[in-house]
Amino acid sequence: MTYRITTVCLGNICRSPMAEAVIRARVNDAGLADRVVVNSAGTDGWHIGEDADPRALATLRDAGYDLDHRGRQFVAAWHDPDHPNYGDLVLAMDSRNFATLIEMADEPAHHRVHMMRSFDPALAGIPDGDPRLDVPDPWYGGMQDFVDVLAMLERASAGLVAQLPGLMSRR
Ligand code: 4NP
Numbered sequence: 001m002t003y004r005i006t007t008v009c010l011g012n013i014c015r016s017p018m019a020e021a022v023i024r025a026r027v028n029d030a031g032l033a034d035r036v037v038v039n040s041a042g043t044d045g046w047h048i049g050e051d052a053d054p055r056a057l058a059t060l061r062d063a064g065y066d067l068d069h070r071g072r073q074f075v076a077a078w079h080d081p082d083h084p085n086y087g088d089l090v091l092a093m094d095s096r097n098f099a100t101l102i103e104m105a106d107e108p109a110h111h112r113v114h115m116m117r118s119f120d121p122a123l124a125g126i127p128d129g130d131p132r133l134d135v136p137d138p139w140y141g142g143m144q145d146f147v148d149v150l151a152m153l154e155r156a157s158a159g160l161v162a163q164l165p166g167l168m169s170r171r
Contacts, residue, residue: 003168006087007116008097012042012051015093015135017148019116021060021067022153026161032045036155041074041085043100046149048073055138058148074088076104079112086170089118091160094134102129117152119160 004076005023019038027036052055052069053095078085090113092098101113117123117133126132135152138145 003036003164004087005036005089005091006074006085007040007091008043008074008101009040009093009135010042010097010137011047011088011139012040012073013047013050013053013069014041014056014138014146016042017067017069017073018056018060018065018146019091019093019135019153020069021065022150022157023122023160026157029089030161030163030164032164035168039072039085040069041078043074044098045073047071050084053116053139055143056062056098056122059143059150063067063097063150073079079105081108088112089114089167090126092128094137095129095131099127107118116160117156119163120156121159122155149156 007016007019012142017040020038024038027038028032048071050071050109052067066170071153078084080086092101092113098115102110115128115133116135135149138149
């Protein structure tokens with residue numbers, strides 16, 4: 001059965017679509033494309049149906065990533081294993097997204113929710129929910145902030161995909 005990864009930020013137009021594109025590329029590189037699906041959502045609904053932010057798209061394109069995106073909102077029902085948008089692994093971009101995802105889930109669902117950067121080997125040992133694992137929101141920033149976000153996501157994605165076979169076998 002397919003292993004489902006959902007990346008989550010606030011608006012689903014900057015960080016989580018970028019994370020989705022980078023993880024999908026690394027999953028393809030690892031030869032896992034037929035066993036893993038990656039998608040994204042926001043904890044808020046302001047950008048439902050919209051394309052990703054032009055700065056996120058430009059940063060991805062310049063680094064060789066593809067993305068076809070329509071904004072979605074993560075709602076509590078997605079934590080139900082029978083829901084079509086249920087994810088085996090739900091990756092929060094920052095500590096605020098993490099807290100929102102945990103608040104809307106019953107305790108048995110919590111083990112699926114982690115922070116994206118908890119998979120960066122250089123940050124091992126920092127607990128989920130700790131702001132030191134935040135991917136900073138680039139929405140009010142400039143192009144360099146998007147480039148910095150991409151570098152963080154690339155480090156975390158490499159660590160994540162190295163751990164994927166183990167995660168998939170423990171599901
Ligand atoms: P994201 O960034 O959570 O990385 O997609 C944001 C996008 C939009 C807004 C905030 C953050 N906004 O306020 O509309």
